[in-house]
Amino acid sequence: MFKPVLIEPSIYCQLDIVQFKSSCAACSLRELCLPVGLNEDEVKKLDIVSQKRKITRGGYLHHAGAKFQSLYAIRSGFLKTCVLEQDGRHQVTGFHMTGELLGLDAISTDVHTCDAIALEDSEVCEIPFAKLEEISRTIPSLMRHFHKIMSREIVRDHGVMLLLGSMKAEERLASFLLNLSRRFHLRGYSEYNFNLRMTREEIGSYLGLKLETVSRAFSKFQDEEIITVDNKHIQIKDIARLRMKLSNSDVS
Amino acid sequence: MFKPVLIEPSIYCQLDIVQFKSSCAACSLRELCLPVGLNEDEVKKLDIVSQKRKITRGGYLHHAGAKFQSLYAIRSGFLKTCVLEQDGRHQVTGFHMTGELLGLDAISTDVHTCDAIALEDSEVCEIPFAKLEEISRTIPSLMRHFHKIMSREIVRDHGVMLLLGSMKAEERLASFLLNLSRRFHLRGYSEYNFNLRMTREEIGSYLGLKLETVSRAFSKFQDEEIITVDNKHIQIKDIARLRMKLSNSDVS
DNA sequence: CGTTGCATTGAGGAAAATCAAGTTGAGTGG
DNA sequence: CCACTCAACTTGATTTTCCTCAATGCAACG
Numbered sequence: 052m053f054k055p056v057l058i059e060p061s062i063y064c065q066l067d068i069v070q071f072k073s074s075c076a077a078c079s080l081r082e083l084c085l086p087v088g089l090n091e092d093e094v095k096k097l098d099i100v101s102q103k104r105k106i107t108r109g110g111y112l113h114h115a116g117a118k119f120q121s122l123y124a125i126r127s128g129f130l131k132t133c134v135l136e137q138d139g140r141h142q143v144t145g146f147h148m149t150g151e152l153l154g155l156d157a158i159s160t161d162v163h164t165c166d167a168i169a170l171e172d173s174e175v176c177e178i179p180f181a182k183l184e185e186i187s188r189t190i191p192s193l194m195r196h197f198h199k200i201m202s203r204e205i206v207r208d209h210g211v212m213l214l215l216g217s218m219k220a221e222e223r224l225a226s227f228l229l230n231l232s233r234r235f236h237l238r239g240y241s242e243y244n245f246n247l248r249m250t251r252e253e254i255g256s257y258l259g260l261k262l263e264t265v266s267r268a269f270s271k272f273q274d275e276e277i278i279t280v281d282n283k284h285i286q287i288k289d290i291a292r293l294r295m296k297l298s299n300s301d302v303s
Numbered sequence: 304m305f306k307p308v309l310i311e312p313s314i315y316c317q318l319d320i321v322q323f324k325s326s327c328a329a330c331s332l333r334e335l336c337l338p339v340g341l342n343e344d345e346v347k348k349l350d351i352v353s354q355k356r357k358i359t360r361g362g363y364l365h366h367a368g369a370k371f372q373s374l375y376a377i378r379s380g381f382l383k384t385c386v387l388e389q390d391g392r393h394q395v396t397g398f399h400m401t402g403e404l405l406g407l408d409a410i411s412t413d414v415h416t417c418d419a420i421a422l423e424d425s426e427v428c429e430i431p432f433a434k435l436e437e438i439s440r441t442i443p444s445l446m447r448h449f450h451k452i453m454s455r456e457i458v459r460d461h462g463v464m465l466l467l468g469s470m471k472a473e474e475r476l477a478s479f480l481l482n483l484s485r486r487f488h489l490r491g492y493s494e495y496n497f498n499l500r501m502t503r504e505e506i507g508s509y510l511g512l513k514l515e516t517v518s519r520a521f522s523k524f525q526d527e528e529i530i531t532v533d534n535k536h537i538q539i540k541d542i543a544r545l546r547m548k549l550s551n552s553d554v555s
Numbered sequence: 556c557g558t559t560g561c562a563t564t565g566a567g568g569a570a571a572a573t574c575a576a577g578t579t580g581a582g583t584g585g
Numbered sequence: 586c587c588a589c590t591c592a593a594c595t596t597g598a599t600t601t602t603c604c605t606c607a608a609t610g611c612a613a614c615g
Binding site (some may be wrong): 053092115118132136138141142145157158159160164165183184188191194195198199200201202203204206208209210211212215216217218221256258259297298 | 343386388390392393394396407408409410412413416417431436440441443446447451452453454455456458460461463465466467468469470508509510511549550555
Binding site for chain 1 (some may be wrong): 561562564565
């Protein structure tokens with residue numbers, strides 16, 4: 052089922068065996084998570100740092116308000132992050148998968164500003180931030196890479212702001228599906244067939260819509276034969292028309 | 304009119320005189336822009352870096368798509384940043400004032416992802432990013448401070464996402480006004496009286512509303528005697544009730 | 556086999572967008 | 586100083602979109 056694109060299957064199998072010995076050198080996510088071009092010594096420095104941790108479905112990786120110690124690189128699984136306001140308002144700010152880095156928001160105040168919750172059994176590398184900063188002083192390419200990751204998060208957030216501020220319901224859902232499709236594809240899964248890990252309500256929260264609106268939009272896309280929806284399973288039948296949903300608002 | 308809170312007026316006047324000699328040591332924004340606790344030698348290292356630049360009202364600090372070289376610290380003035388999509392969709396992602404840092408989004412791809420436009424005559428310090436990274440390797444507190452600034456931007460964006468995803472028009476406008484009020488206050492201006500630098504349309508774009516909706520919400524707040532609006536001039540008459548607009552939706 | 560959580564669908568209503576006049580105010584030039 | 590222009594703003598009427606409320610379906614699970 053798992054088909055890594057970046058490495059040989061044999062290497063991946065080997066990984067499976069050593070999976071409780073933390074090792075960046077052998078990690079299948081090296082290309083996602085670390086800058087290319089580190090030499091062996093540099094990679095070894097990192098090995099000291101990280102430690103693995105498992106979170107079962109529904110479990111918290113961290114709570115909003117918790118003291119910040121570490122960033123988390125997702126090794127496998129699927130998580131959501133949500134911000135909460137004192138008045139009970141809350142919102143999913145992102146869905147996160149293999150190779151992505153969580154906890155960047157907490158650097159600013161040394162306190163996590165969001166909950167991170169596993170939507171399926173997941174495994175993360177815990178990276179103590181103080182150590183990462185220390186090591187990155189001696190490895191400029193690592194520092195640069197880290198800055199790019201933070202910046203990418205800012206760019207991503209701006210994209211979501213654009214979505215929330217100027218798209219209609221169907222455009223939002225199309226954008227969401229295309230984004231998921233691309234990210235699954237990057238990780239070696241089918242870009243046309245995948246299972247949603249989140250509920251309609253969580254999708255709605257992320258997209259600034261109510262769950263009924265999400266459901267209706269799914270049904271509409273299905274009627275139009277752009278996708279098929281079977282509960283959590285999505286098949287994209289006509290990705291070109293799904294992309295068209297983004298740019299124009301003309302409906303037959 | 305200008306009443307800096309963090310430094311003595313005399314120091315500020317002195318600054319006015321030397322304003323074309325770039326000097327972080329003498330800058331009135333030191334506390335905003337630099338980590339506290341740098342010694343003189345460390346501050347001098349920074350002086351090499353930055354160079355001033357003026358942008359007149361309506362002018363671009365940078366265009367989306369431009370090659371990224373430098374971050375910009377705002378010394379004075381007021382700017383907006385907007386993202387644009389290929390399909391013509393565009394959105395204001397932020398309004399920025401004295402002491403804030405622009406260009407963080409561009410680190411990820413070495414290309415600016417948004418336009419930055421001056422809404423009044425402004426002055427910025429140009430900080431070549433490569434040099435900043437280099438210096439921050441030798442000054443850990445500077446590196447830490449920079450990471451906190453990036454992280455703060457992520458937290459800010461999450462706040463905007465929450466606003467766009469789950470607030471009604473009046474709540475958004477109230478949130479916007481309170482945010483401006485706080486930021487003016489921090490910079491030594493009145494928290495109850497200020498002039499908007501942006502149009503209703505720009506406010507609307509930022510808040511995910513049409514300009515007419517913004518205008519109506521202003522009028523409503525005025526009818527309720529929470530604020531007075533005279534074109535661009537805003538007076539907050541009852542900040543408590545403005546804050547209430549955020550938390551509850553009950554209207555008399 | 557009832558309970559529970561999630562999803563779908565319909566009907567009605569509220570919020571904001573859109574469309575359409577007007578108004579105001581700053582800048583321009585006679 | 587006045588007329589003119591233009592952009593920004595306000596306000597009202599109408600339409601669209603999405604939310605809310607409610608009923609129902611459906612699969613998983615003790």
